[in-house]
Amino acid sequence: MALFGVKPRTRIATLAIILGAPHTSRGYGTDAVKAAVRYAFDEMAVNKGELQVWSFNPRAQRAYEKAGFIQEGRRRAATFHRGAFHDEILMGILRDDYECLTAEG
Structure with missing residues (x-):
C-alpha cells in the first residue's frame, strides 16, 4: 500500500494497494484502506x-466505499483485461x- 503524490498546494494523496491470495476475502483490504485514510487525514x-480502480474488481470498490470513498468519475474502456475492455x-x-465518518463513530 502507498500514499503518494502529495503536493503542498493541492494536499491530495493518491492511494494504491495490492492485495493477493491468500489474503483476499478476509477484510484485510478494507482495514488497510481505512488505516491509510486515517493516516492521510490525521498525520499527512x-x-x-x-x-x-478497475470495474472488474468489485471487491476493491466495496472496500473503498466502506472507507468512505465515493465514485467521482469513470474512464470508459480504459483497459483490456482477459479478453474484454473495462x-x-x-x-x-x-x-x-472523513470528519463526518469519524464523528458518526
Missing part, C-alpha cells in the same frame, strides 16, 4: 484522498467526508 494533513473508476474522499 491532506484535504483529499483519491484512487483509481472501465477505470475514479474515486475520492474529502476531509469533510
Whole structure:
C-alpha cells in the first residue's frame, strides 16, 4: 500500500494497494484502506484522498466505499483485461467526508 503524490498546494494523496491470495476475502483490504485514510487525514494533513480502480474488481470498490470513498468519475474502456475492455473508476474522499465518518463513530 502507498500514499503518494502529495503536493503542498493541492494536499491530495493518491492511494494504491495490492492485495493477493491468500489474503483476499478476509477484510484485510478494507482495514488497510481505512488505516491509510486515517493516516492521510490525521498525520499527512491532506484535504483529499483519491484512487483509481478497475470495474472488474468489485471487491476493491466495496472496500473503498466502506472507507468512505465515493465514485467521482469513470474512464470508459480504459483497459483490456482477459479478453474484454473495462472501465477505470475514479474515486475520492474529502476531509469533510472523513470528519463526518469519524464523528458518526
